[in-house]
Amino acid sequence: MGGKCPHRKVKKRRLSHKTDRRARFLIKGDDMVYDELNKPEEERKTLPVDEDLPGMGQHYCLHCDRFFANVAVRDDHFKTKKHRRRVKQMMGDAPHTQLDAELAAGMGMPDNGPKLMSM
Amino acid sequence: MRLEKCWFCSSTVYPGHGIQFVRNDAKIFRFCRSKCHKNFKMKRNPRKVKWTKAYRRVHGKDMTQDSTFEFERKRNRPERYDRNLAVDVLKAIPKIDKIRVSREERHHKNRMKGNKAKVQKEAEKEYEQSIHMVKAPSSLQQEKIKVKVSQQQSEENPLMEE
Structure with missing residues (x-):
């Protein structure tokens, strides 16, 4: 994601750290990916055609939040160690949330009142 | 707040x-x-x-499961101010805190059960293995009577030698 680029044509120009910093905000958090994976099949969004993304945004890896140029590249990605490690991680426990933090601090479950609780 | x-x-x-x-x-x-x-x-x-x-x-x-954890929680509903209730709550807080502290202490004590014997055993082993660093083996052989006294002393406080 941004930052270092080993095959630069113009050596003089400095690498942009700003794009790197920006790109960090675009990465999906672990908990977002986890939620997405645990959704039922029907609720998942179909991939819209986006010409800015690689392969028009049609070849997507849910676990790693990455787009690929074509099916072959994506299938190659599925075989990589990085992907398999990621799948294993996502199969495990749910990621840490604010609720977990509060429970660990010795708080009870949130009390939302009778109206909200019946829902 | x-x-x-x-x-x-x-x-x-x-x-x-x-x-x-x-x-x-x-x-x-x-x-x-x-x-x-x-x-x-x-x-x-x-x-x-x-x-x-x-x-x-x-x-x-x-400690993970305890009834004292039920008091502090995020309450997402408006509470009408009631002076009597506020007084009662302020009275209850130190009591509940005391109970929780004592239960936590008990949990810690339970968790550390059997630890003392383990520490003692490890210390004794270390003492036997590394006594030669404090006293030369030859001197240990020479003064057999004196050694026993020093052993007893050092067993009480084995960590001080290091």
């Missing part, structure tokens, strides 16, 4: 302290200090970092 809990270490965040990060899906992450914020930015999992409450809870270091 709401006292929030830190996302990373679960400590209380008082107003005016710490920093909060709002992700672009409107999820709020609160941090009590820059240490926790940095750890979050490094994408560390609080369940795997030993000094956090989340770790201690998962690994059975702290």
